[in-house]
Amino acid sequence: MRLMTRKSCLEKSIGAVFVAASLFVSGGLQARANPAPAPTLNRTQTAYLTHCGGCHGIEGVSGPTFVPMLRDTVGTFACSEEGRRYLVQVPGVSMSLIRDDQELADVMNFVLFTLGGKSTPATAKPYTSAEIHEWRQSPMSVTDFMERRAHILQNAVAACQTHKPT
Numbered sequence: 001m002r003l004m005t006r007k008s009c010l011e012k013s014i015g016a017v018f019v020a021a022s023l024f025v026s027g028g029l030q031a032r033a034n035p036a037p038a039p040t041l042n043r044t045q046t047a048y049l050t051h052c053g054g055c056h057g058i059e060g061v062s063g064p065t066f067v068p069m070l071r072d073t074v075g076t077f078a079c080s081e082e083g084r085r086y087l088v089q090v091p092g093v094s095m096s097l098i099r100d101d102q103e104l105a106d107v108m109n110f111v112l113f114t115l116g117g118k119s120t121p122a123t124a125k126p127y128t129s130a131e132i133h134e135w136r137q138s139p140m141s142v143t144d145f146m147e148r149r150a151h152i153l154q155n156a157v158a159a160c161q162t163h164k165p166t
């Protein structure tokens with residue numbers, strides 16, 4: 001009797017496993033027949049990912065490193081003309097292997113208007129390929145970099161205050 005119970009119990013569990021397995025298999029087949037669309041990146045996002053994302057993070061979040069955060073931060077620089085130019089003159093941008101000026105302008109506009117989020121002022125102008133062309137010809141040297149950055153950022157923050165409605 002005890003054995004019977006065990007046996008039927010076993011049969012039941014085998015049955016359950018079988019049902020589960022067939023659901024899994026049919027679910028799997030269905031998923032294969034109708035795959036969810038894979039997320040796709042456009043040309044600009046791909047360029048950012050390839051040439052910048054390794055250091056700055058795919059979403060502009062670089063974590064606790066010496067690489068500055070871009071997400072919800074970088075837009076502050078766009079409050080001043082000096083700051084806009086600075087963003088193009090940093091070595092990683094001015095000397096980027098993205099040699100096409102328009103493509104780099106597109107990447108910088110993605111950085112500013114997507115990654116910059118709320119930090120980007122409503123008055124910010126998109127970069128043109130002519131600006132990129134001109135400014136990347138005077139790349140920033142790394143000497144005294146942090147000091148110069150602090151100075152530019154301080155001026156940009158002050159400029160942001162004057163942009164704000166009173």
Ligand code: HEC
Binds near residue numbers: 048054056108145149
């Ligand atoms: C090898 C790592 C590396 C790569 C690749 C790189 N960067 Fe950077 N980026 C840095 C570092 C480090 C800094 C800080 C300045 C410095 O020391 O050069 C910086 C600074 C910046 C800044 C200024 C931000 C601030 O808050 O001062 C921007 C904007 C920027 N990078 C964008 C980009 C973009 C866009 C690309 C791709 C075209 C890129 N970077 C590629 C490491 C990198």
